[in-house]
Amino acid sequence: MGISTGEASARLSPQTRRAALEAMEATDLHGAELDVLVVGGGVVGAGTALDAVTRGLSVGLIEQRDLASGTSSRSSKLVHGGLRYLEMFDFGLVREALEERGLLLTRLAPHLVRPVPFLYPLHHPWQRPYVGAGLALYDTMAAAGAYPRGVPTHRHLGRRQVARIAPDLRTDELSGAIRYHDAQVDDGRLVLTIARTAAHHGAHVATRTRVIGFLREGERVVGVRARDLESGRELEVRARVVVNAAGVWTDEIQELVGGRGALHVQASKGIHLVVPRDRIRSEAGFITKTATSVLFVIPWGRHWIIGTTDTPWDFDLAHPAASRADIDYVLDSVNAILREPLGHEDVEGVYAGLRPLLRGESEPTSRISREHTVVTPVPGLVMIAGGKLTTYRVMARDAIDAAAHSLRATGNVEVRPSITDEVPLLGAAGFAARRNQRVALAHRLGIHVSRVDHLLGRYGTLIDDLVELVRARPELAEPIDGADDYLTAEVVYAVTHEGAQHLDDVLVRRTLISMETFDRGVHAAEPVARLMADELGWDAARVAEEVDHYLRRVEAERLSQEKLTDQEADEALVGPRRVVDVGPDS
Structure with a gap:
């Protein structure tokens, strides 16, 4: 070697x-x-x-x-101990996960993993000692681990404090909430x-x-x-x-x-919705139980990620489909705790992923352990x-x-x-120094400091690669047409450094354009494909093929999300026409 x-x-x-x-x-x-x-x-x-x-x-x-x-790119994008596993008395799994959370936050990937605040709403006075004891144990286990905790401890809140932090959360039936922290990451x-x-x-x-x-x-x-x-x-x-x-x-x-x-292995499907940040006024996310799963409302930059479901999936493993029933379930669950309900028109993106659970004899997937076996x-x-x-x-x-x-x-x-x-992951070493140099980096790149913050959270100290790329090609400091949260330099870098070979790779995983824009990346598809073509030697026909494949993928996903059942959604997504399997991502 x-x-x-x-x-x-x-x-x-x-x-x-x-x-x-x-x-x-x-x-x-x-x-x-x-x-x-x-x-x-x-x-x-x-x-x-x-x-x-x-x-x-x-x-x-x-x-x-x-x-x-x-x-691994379709999760709730959380690095967490798993509060609900405490209720299952799976203390070993929670302790292990909390140690890993601290390690990622403080040593291995501080540029990618960051704390995120949550409110746990309390609907009855008796919940406060019960949930409070659970969160106290959660914090204690994190502090007792081999690595720093990396997040603040929990805090009890009254109803008025909750209303100030989260004006759009229904507080009329609440006795208060508990604020605690976990961590989030762009999983891909x-x-x-x-x-x-x-x-x-x-x-x-x-x-x-x-x-x-x-x-x-x-x-x-x-x-x-x-x-x-x-x-x-x-x-x-x-x-x-x-x-x-x-x-x-x-x-x-x-x-x-x-x-x-x-x-x-039993495949369990979890779906998530992405909505604009302005649809819910709150300084923190929410976590609450539903009839069959746990509901997360997670702050995600200029968006919220809302999920999830936890149901068996027995169809195409490569392309799990979110049905209309799944989407309605998540919307109904979140609307139960919001003052102003969300509708289908508020949904920017939808994504579905499969959890590989070790199969139980007759357990529902929401009860199967997340522990691993070798x-x-x-x-x-x-x-x-x-x-x-x-x-x-x-x-x-x-x-x-x-x-x-x-x-x-x-x-x-x-x-x-x-x-x-x-072994810190690439981009971690020296990250604190680069973060302190954010204003100087903004001047060097000729962009707003908020864009530098976005880049630092995606690349860490590998932002230096992008600085050199933009210095050599200043036009790459421009935002992507149709997805202005991202720079065109990021498309070029995705090909030259990050292994992107097809349009889907960039729009779905190297960036999250496919889920963070109302048109699911349709407008950005051709500009991004042209940028990739320059690096990969694609001709006009290949560019057209990549764009056509992506547009048909989006069309198939939208169609599947109108179907009521998993079987109908699967047939719409990967049925007789095999829409998503025609082309690069097959």
Whole structure:
């Protein structure tokens, strides 16, 4: 393995993708092997690659679509301990998650993860001691962890105080509220940054590469057969251990290897709505229970994210659909606590994601544990499933700990202990200094300081890359036409440094234009595609194809969101016409 250093090693680009595939395939041609091959480019897969490479192992990561293209870009975008798990007496999970929250906030990713305030409304006087005791325990467990808490402690509020903080929250039936803090993150950017950090330390990362089979020597898995979805070429990648971190695709991977039965994953659908910030006047978000799930109203820049549902999903795993019933349920739930109800016309964006839950015998998905499990169904294959975004690092550590047994047995490979609690993600080192230099950075870029704040929250100290890009090409300091929260420089950077290969990658994951604009990014599609074309060598026909695919995707999603049932929504989204599967994101 060649150890990479310097800023260039952190790039994910078409060139580095090709080099990664060549390097992984060359291990077979030269009779060598990777120590670890990770299958899956979500938060657990990226975290596993980072854990392995920072232990000194040679590592490859392949993902069939884009980084974070599934569950890991469609969450509630919270880094939290999980208050409701206290009610399930799952204290170990809560303690573990709170430790990881503190670690991300204060050491690993302070540029990406930030505190967010919530109000927990109290409808009856008896709730105050009950909820207050729970939040006191929550804060105590966070303070007792191995890392700083990173957020303020909870505070009790009377009804008048609640009315001042949240004028649009109905207080006529409230006895008050409790204000507490958790943390939030752009989940897709977190995954991207973890993957780039892994690449920086020497991991080979290749997206759009699908596993189509496993290489076997007797009972042992010794690698995979894969298809490069960009070229159609098939290749073999040999590895001493393959780690499957495919999330909701776990059962499908098990079928390929004949190890079905080791893990059973239930896909649980959660949908979220995005509405403009001015629709709800409040300085804090809200959390409250509904009949079947927990309702979060989360501040998100110039928007609110409102969710979620928690229902089984038995249809297309790549494209979960939000039905009209889902949207009505979330609107009805939030309107029960607001003075002025929200309507469908207030909804800017809708997104649906699938949680990979370890299947219970007969439990509803809202009761299935978010704890994770690591198994080795056949020699040379480690599978990990379950868990939650917040605890990705612990899951990754456990996966490589399990892989270590095979590595020591088969190759006499030294496997050092995990050190990812000491490895800040790219953009974290020096972030406090850059934040203090925000005014000077605004002058250098020729933009308003509020835009610099936005960039710092997305890139941290990697904002220096964007500064250099704009200095070389001043026109890139202009906002994107149709999505002026983002600069055109960010589109170019997404291609040259962040592995974006298709229009969807930029509009849906590198930025959140698809969910933060009322037109779902339709107006921005062509300007963004033209910017990408300059970097990727697309001709006019390819630009038109990318734009057409994206517009049909938006059309299909809007149609699915008018259907009443999951089955109807799925058929509208990926039915006979296969609208969203025609083109780049298939």
